[in-house]
Amino acid sequence: MEENRIIPAHVSIIMDGNGRWAKQRGLERVSGHKEGRESVRACVSCAAKAGIKYLSLFAFSEENWKRPLKEVTALMNLLVESITAELGTFIENNIRVRVIGNIARLSPVVRSAISKAEENTAACTGMTLVIFLSYSGKWDIFQAARKMAADMAADPGREFTMEDFDNYLATAGIPDPDLIIRTSGEQRISNYLLWQAAYSEFYITDILWPDFREKELMDAIDEYSRRDRRYGKVK
Ligand code: IPE
Ligand code: IPE
Numbered sequence: 001m002e003e004n005r006i007i008p009a010h011v012s013i014i015m016d017g018n019g020r021w022a023k024q025r026g027l028e029r030v031s032g033h034k035e036g037r038e039s040v041r042a043c044v045s046c047a048a049k050a051g052i053k054y055l056s057l058f059a060f061s062e063e064n065w066k067r068p069l070k071e072v073t074a075l076m077n078l079l080v081e082s083i084t085a086e087l088g089t090f091i092e093n094n095i096r097v098r099v100i101g102n103i104a105r106l107s108p109v110v111r112s113a114i115s116k117a118e119e120n121t122a123a124c125t126g127m128t129l130v131i132f133l134s135y136s137g138k139w140d141i142f143q144a145a146r147k148m149a150a151d152m153a154a155d156p157g158r159e160f161t162m163e164d165f166d167n168y169l170a171t172a173g174i175p176d177p178d179l180i181i182r183t184s185g186e187q188r189i190s191n192y193l194l195w196q197a198a199y200s201e202f203y204i205t206d207i208l209w210p211d212f213r214e215k216e217l218m219d220a221i222d223e224y225s226r227r228d229r230r231y232g233k234v235k
């Protein structure tokens, strides 16, 4: 397959199934999240090597705040630990880190770890790793509409286009995902990139996130390579 492989510019992953992975082994949910961190490590390194320009990961949704406090705290601690521990590797591999979401809801400790990672990798020119944290698609569209409405009111003579709207989204400047992968078999978007997923290819696998590693990522890319993206046109 390798010779026909098309590397997407932006691959996005809805990392799902950590809880089920743990349950299958009689472990606490948090063990699944910890093992999921190894999959993040593997996929980041594999994506960078493969020449993917943007790898984005749905790490925590706005809805995930409704989980038990114990799990939310464990997830946030894991995130701070990982982002801090991996920072050296990101810099070494020229990986730029960006975190996107409703950051105001995050604790100061999380926000400071994020700022540190973003600032220290700001000059990196290789792959951009986007972490969606406290993110939801409806939140993004709503905050963008709000900002654009304010600018429209302030400048009634100006024409606003759909392309202008893109620049109000939290993902401004990042190309829309070519490929969206969802692990653990759920066939839904769970309020992820609603606007940006307009023409994304979807790849859903039953594999649980902690079991999704290099080979699984390459299988997804190979499947993507066989897709015919028509964008509504006739080919
Ligand atoms: C994904 O795994 C991690 C997050 C959503 C933060 P889950 O925790 O949703 O695992 P399942 O879906 O319960 O198996
Ligand atoms: C989606 O997974 C969110 C993330 C992967 C961060 P969920 O486990 O929260 O999604 P639902 O609840 O099954 O839709």
Ligand code: MG
Binding pocket: 016, 017, 018
């Ligand atoms: Mg889930």
